[in-house]
Amino acid sequence: MLATIQDLRIDVRVTRRIRLRIVDTASLTIQKGQLLGLIGESGSGKTMLCRALVGTLNRRGAYIESGSIDFEGIDLVKAKKKDWRNIRGHKIGYIPQSALAGPNPVMRIGAQLAEAINQSGKKPSDEVRRRALELLELVQIRRPEVVLKQYPYELSGGMKQRVMIACAIAQNPKLIVADEPTTGLDVTVQAEIMELLRSIRKEFDTSIILVSHDLQLINSVCDDIVVMHAGATIEKVPSSKVTAALHPYTHALYDSRIDLVEPRGKLRTIKGQPPSVGKWPTGCRFADRCDFVKDVCRTTDPTPFAQVNENQWSACIRHKEIYGGAK
């Protein structure tokens, strides 16, 4: 097991007194070389979970209230600034959300890559340059010598994201956190980036956490899927078994895919809005939108995120009743 997140709760400071819980009991595990998809609607807390993994919650006034993140035996919740220096980049790489705003606009690509390669600042410059060229080739950028001297505004969105990937893998990290890496990119470019992530995983045996709100995308790329809803992880399921999911929310997400629409048919949507942060109901937070809701759903609190079979977890207390146990 490379990393284990256990019962994580994240709070954000709104004012001096008011605290808002944005992640409430998130648990997941990731194995070496695994490509894990993390899916959820906006506001479900997936981005905050990523930030917890790279230790930048603080910047947005958020902090880990309780729980643990075990990464190769180190508890990241208790990591000090000095510890993070050895973890970020070296052990955990990060690919930012927006390809367009990811690279620093006032630095040349070469300088940014050099920062990522040479964190200690002790490597000779020709070695740094050689590695930079190697990395750019690895992420399939043509004419890397030219790109090194360019500014981000001269690159296309896809190119920028390739550069960000190159930065993330510069130190051969064991885990890469990719927070919606294809937001704002064309579908074709999106597919290329996904293919690139897969090939990196294959070549270096890197674990990748891929965050998205697009189940279809995650389903086609990842080994396992973790679904988040209203701050909690509610289901973990292998992507091959997504049709046999054990939580009504996962099914609802799966059924609302656009490609299921028949000609002149109706697009299926999930009724209602996800409960907004800070206004989560007691009991199952999906209850208001669930087709199978019963009173017991609203009274059992907290709903346990329990292992159902070898590689499937669900937070639905009535999954047996609804889906007739694991298939």
Add this chain to the structure above:
Amino acid sequence: MKLKLNTPLGRKIFGRTIRAFSISFWVMVIAFALMRVTPGDPASARLGAGAEEEAIEALREQLGLNVNPFQQFINYIRDLSQGDLGTSLVSGLPVGEIISKTFPLTLTYIAFSFFFAFLISIPIGVLIGWSNKASWVYSFRTFTSVVIATPNFFIAMVAILFFSVQRDWAPVFGYEPGFPGNMKYLWLPIAINTLILVSIISRVLLASVIDTRSEEFVETGIIRGVSRIRFFWFYILKPSLAPTIVLMSYMAGTMLGATVILETIFSLPGIGRELVGAVLASDYPVVQGILIFFGVITVFLSFFGDLFAYLLDRRVKL
């Protein structure tokens, strides 16, 4: 840096240069038009109601008003292109000479003010902006908005009251040229200008640091573990500086305007006091010359400001 015209950068800079020159041309046209379009005859206005017909006619000729407006314009542009801004009606000196004699003083204390203002504003703007503490940000913004809303001549009067009248720290007015001596007279105007500039610069910097702070690339910079100094420059200051510089170059004209009043208060023999004197004496060529000078200077300040900001941060529109 070698500038080639066939690169996108070169073309952009070339285009912006052309625009600066064309606006300068229009500045001259407007300065010309103002004197002719406004009602009343400059010559009779200058000489007063009781002037003789011949004297007025002579002055009209001296001002070049005796030919048709189109011919006047041709003459005007011809003179300007030769660097001839006309001759003062009061002192008989060429206007160009008057400007070159009075402007260095103005430039000196404006340059000092800008220097100190940047020195003070950068740490303030970055520290408060980076902390992004609502209480700090808003109390700072309130303080600066009070300073900005206060007319500089009132600030100057209060400063004189405290530093010159109640304590003898600064002379009430007067000037003596030459380096250490002139500072005795200049420090108070510089301090006042600096205070106003700090309020403006740090405010803009503060806002753009707050914007920068939430940018995605800052996150990646932190995760990359960039050293503190590099982080300060490449991830905080440099991405935030461009809007500040663009605004400064845009504000520079207003700053120049404000110095007119300061120079009058402190009796500093700079270009602003010269302008006010010329206005009071109806010295048309001097007024027109200084007006053109201010206009062209403002155009090129904003040109260089935009250019510098663009070289610093390519997101700037040139």
Add this chain to the structure above:
Amino acid sequence: MIKRIRDYAALPGGFGIIVGVSMFLSITVIGFARPIFIPYAPDELVGDGLAAPSWQHPFGLDQLGRDMLSRVLAAVPADIGVAFLGVSIPLFIGTLIGILLAFAKNKVFLSLVGSIIDGINAFPLLIIAIAMVTFLGPGLFNVVIILALMNWARYARIARTRAQIVLRENYVEAARLMGYPRRKIIFKHVTPNVSSETLAYALSDFILVIVIISGLSFLGLGARPPAAEWGSMIADGRVFLGEAWWITVFPGLALCWSAISISLIVEGLSRRDRAS
């Protein structure tokens, strides 16, 4: 009523807006209602020159023995009134020209007006106002003319840019394609959008214009004596700064009061904008 104000104050920036509006209203109302409760006329000699503030004359007397409180309040129409004209006329003309420019097709006309706008805006407003006094002569009425002639260009630039953006919006494009008359598009979509932007600028411009009016008067190029005007009063007090600070300080505070009230409103509005 009180509850509604309290609710408004609780919104982001609401407190600043309420303080600003009440500061502005108080000085304007008191200024215009001055004859009702101040027994002295602004140019009436009521005592010895340079008499210090007292219960009878809270702001003291000026060098000629005129009541400063009465003069400071009498200057409200001169400063705030002229500033109002000096902002609203350019606001109207500039917005109109800006919108028309966004619709204009004639290239020569466009580049000509565009260049004139750029050219006028190149001059610092105070500098060109000072220079214009040479040609038009001093006086508050001329200041209004100068502001009307020179300040519209800034509004026109803002309005043109904004109008061009609005015209490119999808809904306006759609309205055009559906063959809506041009007049309807202008009044329904363009004008409200553009004027909200120019109005916002007008508010902060108000501060600048007050400073320019009082600055010109301070230099002796604006209000003519014996008219009461804050800038010229401050200039009068300069000579007596040592023995009679009140001649300078009270008009200055009135000036700050008005400018700061507007800047609190601007600040509050921008804070509200950012919060939403």
